[in-house]
Amino acid sequence: MEYLEIIKAFGQNLRRARKEAGLTQLQLAQRLGYSSKAVSKWESGDCIAPAVILPTLAQCLRTDVNSLLRASGVGSYYIGIDGGGTKTEFLLAEAQGKILQRMVLRGCNPNDVGMSACLEILKQGIQTLCGELPRDRISVFAGLAGGSTGTNRQKILQFLSTFGFRQWDCGSDAANALIATLGHRNGILVIAGTGNITFVQKDGQKHRLGGFNYLFEDGGSAYMVGREALFYALKTEEAGKVDSLLYRLVLEKCGTATVLDQLGVFYAEGKSTIAAFAPIVFQAAGEGDAVAREILTQNAAVLAREIEQGAALLGEPNPEVVLIGGLTKQEAVLLPLIQQHLHIDCRLHTYQGSLAKGALLLAGWEEHHAENGTT
Numbered sequence: 001m002e003y004l005e006i007i008k009a010f011g012q013n014l015r016r017a018r019k020e021a022g023l024t025q026l027q028l029a030q031r032l033g034y035s036s037k038a039v040s041k042w043e044s045g046d047c048i049a050p051a052v053i054l055p056t057l058a059q060c061l062r063t064d065v066n067s068l069l070r071a072s073g074v075g076s077y078y079i080g081i082d083g084g085g086t087k088t089e090f091l092l093a094e095a096q097g098k099i100l101q102r103m104v105l106r107g108c109n110p111n112d113v114g115m116s117a118c119l120e121i122l123k124q125g126i127q128t129l130c131g132e133l134p135r136d137r138i139s140v141f142a143g144l145a146g147g148s149t150g151t152n153r154q155k156i157l158q159f160l161s162t163f164g165f166r167q168w169d170c171g172s173d174a175a176n177a178l179i180a181t182l183g184h185r186n187g188i189l190v191i192a193g194t195g196n197i198t199f200v201q202k203d204g205q206k207h208r209l210g211g212f213n214y215l216f217e218d219g220g221s222a223y224m225v226g227r228e229a230l231f232y233a234l235k236t237e238e239a240g241k242v243d244s245l246l247y248r249l250v251l252e253k254c255g256t257a258t259v260l261d262q263l264g265v266f267y268a269e270g271k272s273t274i275a276a277f278a279p280i281v282f283q284a285a286g287e288g289d290a291v292a293r294e295i296l297t298q299n300a301a302v303l304a305r306e307i308e309q310g311a312a313l314l315g316e317p318n319p320e321v322v323l324i325g326g327l328t329k330q331e332a333v334l335l336p337l338i339q340q341h342l343h344i345d346c347r348l349h350t351y352q353g354s355l356a357k358g359a360l361l362l363a364g365w366e367e368h369h370a371e372n373g374t375t
Contacts, residue, residue: 009069014061025043028061078092079093079129080176080358082144082359085112086107086275087105087106090356110155110156122156138166140160140169142171144172185320193222193324197209198211198307220327225277234263246289246292300340304338320347
């Protein structure tokens with residue numbers, strides 16, 4: 001490779017690695033003892049950083065010198081990981097934009113399954129996708145529910161550092177969702193999955209609403225829909241009135257003589273098992289069950305309140321509102337119910353694509369993805 005090509009490749013790799021590390025040019029310059037103007041020149045391809053600081057520069061960006069100097073996109077691969085409470089999706093892509101492999105394992109939220117189990121799930125998926133690929137050509141981003149709380153992020157980063165990847169980083173699954181749905185646009189993202197959380201993205205800044213976990217939420221999630229259905233079924237048995245459609249569907253899913261017989265299972269298996277009852281509430285509502293309809297209406301009202309709170313923070317007319325998560329698979333029922341409770345105009349729609357693609361973009365796939373026009 002000629003010297004000018006090396007300078008250009010270095011500038012592109014440096015800019016991508018700096019952004020993936022979440023650093024501004026000024027912040028990186030301060031760590032190196034240089035000016036932000038110098039960093040800007042390196043990234044623009046005007047010149048290359050002095051050889052003596054390249055090891056320190058690579059360390060600041062959690063990469064290596066060879067990766068900074070390598071021609072961008074040649075023989076490079078990207079792994080995006082989206083881990084939630086129910087499932088963990090892994091995607092492997094090449095620099096030219098093609099998705100090479102997809103794998104889905106069980107949920108890996110470390111706050112639910114424990115850190116050891118979380119890392120074992122990640123290890124299984126990563127080893128399967130990597131196969132015989134050279135690890136130093138692979139960049140990885142893992143966006144996990146619970147991945148940024150407490151000391152979890154540091155533990156996951158340490159785990160990822162053991163594979164010999166070219167670059168690696170991790171964060172919450174919300175980071176995947178935001179980049180996959182809104183990109184860099186202003187708007188509101190509502191996550192209505194096992195749990196519920198809303199994000200407002202405005203001029204590059206992110207504001208969070210809710211997301212306090214199932215112990216401190218009042219609706220708008222599969223867990224709350226499932227919980228209300230189970231509570232109704234338990235109280236129905238208690239009263240001896242067991243002839244409603246919703247009750248019969250709940251009992252059928254339990255597979256036991258009574259719903260009460262499953263109480264110990266609900267406590268042992270937790271919110272994911274309870275959230276799995278949400279689809280039958282939509283089924284019962286669609287077949288005319290009044291209690292099921294009321295459960296969905298109450299949860300839709302919570303989502304509408306969050307959207308209005310988000311719109312107030314955003315401060316723009318007719319904002320874009322994207323909904324994702326398990327509840328949105330029933331968008332034909334859910335969206336009209338939300339609209340009934342909204343007092344503002346907004347562009348309300350769902351996103352049914354892979355959130356692991358967002359993780360791919362955060363792993364650095366974005367540059368080549370955009371260049372090649374893939375979607």
